[in-house]
Amino acid sequence: MKRWLWLGLGLSGLVASGCGSDPKPEPVVLPQACPGTAEASLPSTAVSALSTSPNTAPDGVIITYKPKVTASALAASADIVKAVERVGGTVKRRIPNLNMVSARLSPEAITALKANPDVLSVTPNRRVRAMALPTPPPLASWQGAFSTQGSVGEYTEGLKLVQAPQVWDANNDGIIDPGAATGEGVKVCVIDSGWDSKHPELKAAFLKGKDFVDDDDDPTDQSVSPKGEVTVGGGHGTHVSATILAQLGSGSGARVAPGEDPNGVVGVAPGASLLVARVLDTDGGGRTDDVIAAVDWCNSEGARVASLSLGAPDPSEDEQTVFEKVWNNGNGMLSVAASGNDGKRGIAYPAAYLPSVMAVGAVDLQGTIADFSQYGQELSVVGPGVNVLSATVLGAASLSQVTAASVPVTSRPLTYTAQGTYTGRLVNCGLGADRAACGEAATCEGFVAYVDRGDLFFEEKARNVIQAGARAIIIGDNVEDEGPGFTLGSANPHWVPTVSVSMASGAALKGLVGQEVTVSISGLDYQRESGTSMATPHVSGVAALVFSARPDLSAAHVRAVLEKTAQDDKTTPGVDERYGHGLVQAAKAVALARTLPQGGGPLPLP
Incomplete structure (x- = not known):
């Protein structure tokens, strides 16, 4: 049975207003999240950010200190650790041979530490990121000690572009040449x-x-x-x-x-x-x-x-x-x-x-x-x-298959999607703007949510329809040519199998609402990035x-x-x-x- 949650007004909001007064707005109602789906509302990155003390920078600082001629690198490191702790800081990492420690400190403690004559500098422990872009995953199903012999089919386009096989397989026979630089x-x-x-x-x-x-x-x-x-x-x-x-x-x-x-x-x-x-x-x-x-x-x-x-x-x-x-x-x-x-x-x-x-x-x-x-x-x-x-990572790359009315539909898995297979009724959830977007057809017993692209991040759409009971998600594109791959933003153990389809396929799927659809995500051990x-x-x-x-x-x-x-x-x-x-x-x-x-x-x- 679907349960509903009243938001925004108390019971007084349901009582008719006095004569001549402005009418009260209708209460905003949302279906209650299905049991076991609340965790999908916050990815792990957001949870860790919320746990950071508001009085410290989340990534802390790096402190470079003067080496001491009369002390070993470890002893000098221990001295600066004590100095950090005296001003209320917490040391995260020591790098003695570089005369550095990283720590979490309040702004006041940073100011105090900068005045320490043994401290050369206090700089932000800035964030770094991986330098890869989302790439369209494959569109069809998968095939099912140092060796000196393999297959020239293993020689990727990039490998050949940089001439690597010419160094260690000059005759291109799939065997490492004796004495070659490898x-x-x-x-x-x-x-x-x-x-x-x-x-x-x-x-x-x-x-x-x-x-x-x-x-x-x-x-x-x-x-x-x-x-x-x-x-x-x-x-x-x-x-x-x-x-x-x-x-x-x-x-x-x-x-x-x-x-x-x-x-x-x-x-x-x-x-x-x-x-x-x-x-x-x-x-x-x-x-x-x-x-x-x-x-x-x-x-x-x-x-x-x-x-x-x-x-x-x-x-x-x-x-x-x-x-x-x-x-x-x-x-x-x-x-x-x-x-x-x-x-x-x-x-x-x-x-x-x-x-x-x-x-x-x-x-x-x-x-x-x-x-x-x-x-x-x-x-x-x-x-x-x-x-x-x-x-x-073995099985971490994803390959998707969608079948609707016994007909295969070309699809792409979203980055960070869950793997698995689910068959259920197709429900049109519009833009997936909130838990009510799927309407009365949604059920906590499960369904396949169709969601249009637009307005919200994909991870927001996914969280909303998962909390409405979706066990698999299909996102329809809103342009003719599907873009360079969609992503759920971050890893979350509560995601469900999620794919994207072209605008044309999305329009066709909308005509099949109420029918059974199968969404399957399989693992691959190799991928293009x-x-x-x-x-x-x-x-x-x-x-x-x-x-x-x-x-x-x-x-x-x-x-x-x-x-x-x-x-x-x-x-x-x-x-x-x-x-x-x-x-x-x-x-x-x-x-x-x-x-x-x-x-x-x-x-x-x-």
């Missing part, structure tokens, strides 16, 4: 959202990991709520890692989309070793102090390349300090970072820190600059960043190949080699702000590196 002996550290330890593309390459989000040694791309609910991330870090070093022939049996190789994919440097530093949560967000600590950790573990498909619009002096330190440490660690996805002039940070970080822009699979790729004078090179196929996030690991992989061919080279030499051998954009010859030095080219880079004298000699001129 990245073997090179540690690549992926600073991102973590990884899927069960994915066959990455297991053999993994060496070690650290989770800077949860402060443990398990950098799995997931979070666990206080209630024990597990939220799996979007697979950003797994996608990036596999682009660099997915193993040849290792994906047999994985779930792939139609037309894709059943063996999965192979990375640019399939012989490299993987270090994983998790700094992004399941919603793709992170903090500067975790990035700083991760870069320091990667360097301490012997990484030659750090790949960062993340960034922020503004610089951080503390962050720049750590990149400069690892760049100048011996032969240095080469840091490669995404330029950003806002399509504007101005490179994101850390990519814009010259010369310690290589800024990478994105091109499509024809080598044309992507319209979302940020550009500027700091841009080093570009890599494939549009519709890049790579691995993701776009963004400078996807371009960055292509460049990181090429750097690993060069280090593998010439381990004696410095980070500065490898950067110079990649820039000198990049394929120039023919429309704007020479170095420019949109393409930098051009599209990175692995075979040319390895060939040039092998001609350099021992130790590299003078840097190759661009």
Whole structure:
């Protein structure tokens, strides 16, 4: 039985008004949320934000202090921790060898700490974000230790665009050439959202990991709520890692989309070793102090390349300090970072820190600059960043099927949708503006909600119809050509299978209201994504190949080699702000590196 909730007026609002007075407005009524659906009203990100103390900045500050000649790094760190606690702050992270701690402090405590003679600076612990864009998922149903043999079908378009197979499979027979540079002996550290330890593309390459989000040694791309609910991330870090070093022939049996190789994919440097530093949560967000600590950790573990498909619009002096330190440490660690996805002039940070970080822009699979790729004078090179196929968390990518009146309807799953199959009556919920939008046809026993696109975010529409009892959702587009994929905004364990359909299909579905419709969401182990996030690991992989061919080279030499051998954009010859030095080219880079004298000699001129 449907239950209703009166809002806005007490009982007095139902009594007729006195003669001559204005009539009372009708009460606003909404159906009561169905049992068990209240949690869908707030995603986990909103819940955590509400729990933050109003007297402190949610992300805190980074404190850089003066090293003490008479004390060890740990002792000096302990002293500054005591100073923070004396002014009522709470220390989150210590980075002793960089003379830094991060903490949460009230504004008054920050002022007091800045006056401390041992404190050099107190700066915001700014937010960073993953640099990927929503990408249309596949439209049809799926097919159902380092190997040296696989299938040339694993060679993705991006892989071939950067010449990687020419380095380690010159005759294109699907077998690694003996003695070829594959990245073997090179540690690549992926600073991102973590990884899927069960994915066959990455297991053999993994060496070690650290989770800077949860402060443990398990950098799995997931979070666990206080209630024990597990939220799996979007697979950003797994996608990036596999682009660099997915193993040849290792994906047999994985779930792939139609037309894709059943063996999965192979990375640019399939012989490299993987270090994983998790700094992004399941919603793709992170903090500067975790990035700083991760870069320091990667360097301490012997990484030659750090790949960062993340960034922020503004610089951080503390962050720049750590990149400069690892760049100048011996032969240095080469840091490669995404330029950003806002399509504007101005490179994101850390990519814009010259010369310690290589800024990478994105091109499509024809080598044309992507319209979302940020550009500027700091841009080093570009890599494939549009519709890049790579691995993701097992089953995290989604493939949808909709059947109405026994007829299949082409559909796309929304990002963060739940998986599963549901069959129920189709109910027209209009724009899904509130729980009453589905009308009397809604029932807590379940139904399939049809919702038109417009006015509200998709996650708001989804929450409203779920609370009205929907067990699956179909969103109809309001333009002829469906856009670049829809999203529910963030992970939420209370979402239901949710898909989008074209405007024409939506109109046809409205004529089937009341009939049974089936919505099915299946899991995939590989997906296509776009963004400078996807371009960055292509460049990181090429750097690993060069280090593998010439381990004696410095980070500065490898950067110079990649820039000198990049394929120039023919429309704007020479170095420019949109393409930098051009599209990175692995075979040319390895060939040039092998001609350099021992130790590299003078840097190759661009």
